[in-house]
Amino acid sequence: MTAQALIGKILFYILVFIIVVVSVFPFYYAIVTSFASGSQLFQINYWPPSLDLTNYNTVLFARNFPRSVLNSLFIATTTVVFALFLAVTASYALARVRFRGRGLLLVTILAVSMFPQIAVLAGLYELVRFLGLYNTPWAMILSYTIFTLPFTVWVLTTFMRDLPIEIEEAAIVDGATPWVIITQVFLPLLWPALVTTGLLAFIGAWNEFLFALTFTIQETQRTVPVAIALLSGASVQEIPWGPIMAASVVVTVPLVVLVLIFQRKIVAGLTAGGVKG
Secondary structure (H helix, E strand, O other), X not given: OOHHHHHHHHHHHHHHHHHHHHHHHHHXXXXXXXXXXXXXXXXXXXXXXXXXXXXXXXXXXXXXXXXXXXXXXXXXXXXXXXXXXXXXXXXXXXXHOOOOOHHHHHHHHHHHOOOOHHHHXXXXXXXXXXXXXXXXXXXXXXXXXXXXXXXXXXXXXXXXXXXXXXXXXXXXXXXXOHHHHHHHHHHHHHHHHHHHHHHHHHHHHHHOOHHHHHOOOOHHHOOHHXXXXXXXXXXXXXXXXXXXXXXXXXXXXXXXXXXXXXXXXXXXXXXXXXXXX
């Protein structure tokens, strides 16, 4: 290895180290702060001063926080199920069925995701009230599914276009219907894309705040982000930073674990269609 190549490799690893530190340090400091209490919250500590679980006990045994976690889990899981079901059927039509205006329809679906949440909040609020879904989990499920579908449809359509046409032709010769082709032929091959879109949809629904705050009014119907945001005091000194950090760690660790478990399939799903053979 030449000196120039060695220097380039060293600089590359230094850059990777800096990126990792910048990305991971905020979460690490939240973990450190979650074990602090009293005046320790306002001191700079790069290592937990003590393994005090008071903040975690305060959060986990709070009146409504466990209920908020269950609400978020139900809403995010249901959103993923609906989004993937609609996206798989839509992507089959957009990738395999030839009809006029297919490209325009795909662009229109993508255009839906270009609108910021605040721009459609008033109209979506009126729709939720009209359907009688206000202050129910289904209000969030409806809004999250609408905003999740464009991404899932695009990823699954790109992935499905790369599947060999011979597989579908063989299934048709054997008398398979489109539904059988989707569920028994394509679904086993779509796992990387399904894991990618499903996990990203879950994270988006789990972390969403604006719709969850607007469409709920009772504490028992709130999701985790809203529950954490409402942990506040009259002044900066009175804000329960310790419980807030503990709650943030509790709701973030499961997402980190899921990403680490499915990281290979996530990469495979995101790079689908990147290479044409």
